[in-house]
Amino acid sequence: MSNKTNKSLDDIKVMNDDDMVEVHSELNREKHPPTKGFLIAPLVFVFMFGCLIFVCSIQLAHSTNGFQVHPPKEVVELTDEEKEILRLERKVDSGKKIFAVRCASCHQANGLGIATQYPPLAGSEWVSADPDLIIKVILKGLKGEILVNGEKYGTSAAVNMAAVPINDREIANVSTYVRQAWGNDSSEVSEDQVARVREESSSQQEQWIGSALQSLYLTNTSD
Numbered sequence: 001m002s003n004k005t006n007k008s009l010d011d012i013k014v015m016n017d018d019d020m021v022e023v024h025s026e027l028n029r030e031k032h033p034p035t036k037g038f039l040i041a042p043l044v045f046v047f048m049f050g051c052l053i054f055v056c057s058i059q060l061a062h063s064t065n066g067f068q069v070h071p072p073k074e075v076v077e078l079t080d081e082e083k084e085i086l087r088l089e090r091k092v093d094s095g096k097k098i099f100a101v102r103c104a105s106c107h108q109a110n111g112l113g114i115a116t117q118y119p120p121l122a123g124s125e126w127v128s129a130d131p132d133l134i135i136k137v138i139l140k141g142l143k144g145e146i147l148v149n150g151e152k153y154g155t156s157a158a159v160n161m162a163a164v165p166i167n168d169r170e171i172a173n174v175s176t177y178v179r180q181a182w183g184n185d186s187s188e189v190s191e192d193q194v195a196r197v198r199e200e201s202s203s204q205q206e207q208w209i210g211s212a213l214q215s216l217y218l219t220n221t222s223d
């Protein structure tokens, strides 16, 4: 049966209303596949997932101190004595690093120096004398012969202990380290002491003459 309105388009196959309804209902059926027994699965998953989150939150709340991932550290109150020990430890540590970079190339990491060339700092009376002495040596350097642990060191060549400027704090730290390392057991050197010595010798351009410092600070050992 052919449709009257489409008579002019002979070569096109046209549908009557019944065919149209049939085709559409078929298409409709394909779009909505049967849902029976299918909807329940996602619901179960949602429920189970919900339970899981619930259980996990309770677990988290218990194990993380009320949801704090990083619970506050207990404040440890140090006694004044402990603070003092800590401060000195840090100072000596810093001094050790400065020594490694600025002094160890000559005086060696073990403080023993190199025979006839670089005097030892371990057991040196120069190191354990009045702290002004080591401060002066580091600030300006030395020239001329000196006696260290009974051995002669130094030539007329001037030696600068600090090749590049060194500040008060660095001198205080490295002197403290040197005075307390390798069995040396002398007092700490403070920044204030360094600042005072720096000020007192500010007009001096040259290195110290070794023998002059020796007779000033180490009268017992000078010959």
Ligand code: HEC
Pocket (backbone or CB within 6 Å): 099, 102, 103, 104, 105, 106, 107, 117, 118, 119, 120, 121, 124, 125, 126, 127, 134, 137, 138, 142, 143, 144, 145, 146, 148, 153, 154, 155, 157, 158, 159, 160, 161, 162, 174, 175, 178, 210
């Ligand atoms: C370039 C090598 C060199 C460097 C670096 C050097 N020194 Fe010296 N130091 C010498 C020499 C050489 C002497 C002996 C100088 C003299 O009497 O002519 C000396 C002497 C000393 C003395 C007195 C003698 C003694 O053995 O106790 C002290 C203290 C000292 N140096 C500490 C230091 C410190 C601390 C540093 C690092 C900040 C340092 N020196 C870096 C070569 C060096």
